[in-house]
Amino acid sequence: MQSNWKLFSIFGIDIELHITFILFILLFVFLDVDFLLILLLLFTSITLHELSHSLVAKHNGIKVKRIVLLPIGGMAAMDEAQLKPYPEFKMAIAGPLFNYVLCIAIALAVQALNLPFMVSWSDWNLVLEGTLSVPLATLLVSSTFWLNWLLGTFNLFLPAIPLDGGRVFRSALAMVTDYVNATRIATTVSTVISLFLFLYSLITFNIILLIIAVFVYFGAVSELDYALSNKLLAHFPLSKLIRKRYLVLPPETKLDTALAEMIASHTLVIFTKTGKSMELVSLYDIRRVPKSKWKATPLSSIARKLRPVRPSDPIPKVLRLMAKSGVEALPVRGKRGLAGVIFRDDISHVFEVLKMSNT
Numbered sequence: 201m202q203s204n205w206k207l208f209s210i211f212g213i214d215i216e217l218h219i220t221f222i223l224f225i226l227l228f229v230f231l232d233v234d235f236l237l238i239l240l241l242l243f244t245s246i247t248l249h250e251l252s253h254s255l256v257a258k259h260n261g262i263k264v265k266r267i268v269l270l271p272i273g274g275m276a277a278m279d280e281a282q283l284k285p286y287p288e289f290k291m292a293i294a295g296p297l298f299n300y301v302l303c304i305a306i307a308l309a310v311q312a313l314n315l316p317f318m319v320s321w322s323d324w325n326l327v328l329e330g331t332l333s334v335p336l337a338t339l340l341v342s343s344t345f346w347l348n349w350l351l352g353t354f355n356l357f358l359p360a361i362p363l364d365g366g367r368v369f370r371s372a373l374a375m376v377t378d379y380v381n382a383t384r385i386a387t388t389v390s391t392v393i394s395l396f397l398f399l400y401s402l403i404t405f406n407i408i409l410l411i412i413a414v415f416v417y418f419g420a421v422s423e424l425d426y427a428l429s430n431k432l433l434a435h436f437p438l439s440k441l442i443r444k445r446y447l448v449l450p451p452e453t454k455l456d457t458a459l460a461e462m463i464a465s466h467t468l469v470i471f472t473k474t475g476k477s478m479e480l481v482s483l484y485d486i487r488r489v490p491k492s493k494w495k496a497t498p499l500s501s502i503a504r505k506l507r508p509v510r511p512s513d514p515i516p517k518v519l520r521l522m523a524k525s526g527v528e529a530l531p532v533r534g535k536r537g538l539a540g541v542i543f544r545d546d547i548s549h550v551f552e553v554l555k556m557s558n559t
């Protein structure tokens with residue numbers, strides 16, 4: 201099932217709503233119209249926050265494909281080549297900085313234009329709780345200010361990776377120590393913070409905080425893995441992981457026949473050949489098709505035309521290509537044509553072993 205819903209495109213970046221955001225909106229539609237307006241403000245603020253990150257990223261030569269909006273914040277999907285510390289610092293700080301600039305602009309506009317505004321944070325909270333009622337204009341101006349103040353502060357001053365504050369912290373550390381070391385320190389700090397957030401969310405029954413705690417914990421762990429894999433796998437020869445056992449079958453072969461041949465020949469991957477072009481089907485692709493449809497589905501309907509990698513390619517680059525095309529295996533082309541297949545699982549195994557000997 202598709203989990204993102206595309207809204208529009210700006211600067212060549214797709215803005216998409218995650219399905220949980222839509223459910224979140226629906227929940228509030230039934231509760232309160234004023235709340236829906238605040239939610240729209242939140243959604244706009246998050247989008248502009250993420251766009252600020254993305255524009256700085258683009259300025260530093262990083263491709264940004266889309267921004268996905270979740271109820272707890274946004275995520276910009278970038279071409280994940282490892283960043284240098286200074287560009288990462290600028291990129292991370294750009295989002296919260298935008299929120300603060302907007303807050304200052306609102307404060308100045310309130311002064312200059314005499315806009316209706318609630319200065320106190322506790323008053324704003326009383327309005328949200330429904331115990332204090334104010335004119336709509338006051339609600340909108342104040343909500344824009346406080347939502348952006350919240351987004352900026354929460355993202356910048358919590359030094360927990362993968363939040364912005366954590367990235368600012370890590371990139372600042374990486375300017376004085378090596379990248380993996382900096383990530384290790386930032387991850388430890390993030391784990392401690394996520395533990396406190398977790399306990400605090402339990403005491404206060406705050407579900408959003410609980411989600412953030414879990415998000416920070418797993419985000420920090422995978423951030424360290426990512427930094428480590430970039431370092432440890434950079435010089436591991438890809439050629440050692442190439443699987444040379446594969447099948448070549450006609451594209452019209454049905455999945456049940458193909459699977460039987462895979463089992464008989466102990467292979468995990470099939471190439472289909474039409475003329476000069478080769479397409480790839482792995483066991484993972486077959487597994488995604490319901491078993492009841494195997495008899496009727498030809499290989500050609502799930503085969504993927506993938507650009508082959510070379511045996512000399514660095515493994516981190518290959519992993520990024522796999523993530524980009526959403527596949528678990530890629531063909532490898534040697535000097536004399538097809539050299540075999542590289543599997544993400546095989547790379548993961550090597551990484552686990554290297555990690556053990558490195559920690």
Ligand SMILES: [Zn+2]
Nearest residue numbers: 295296355364
């Ligand atoms: Zn951000």
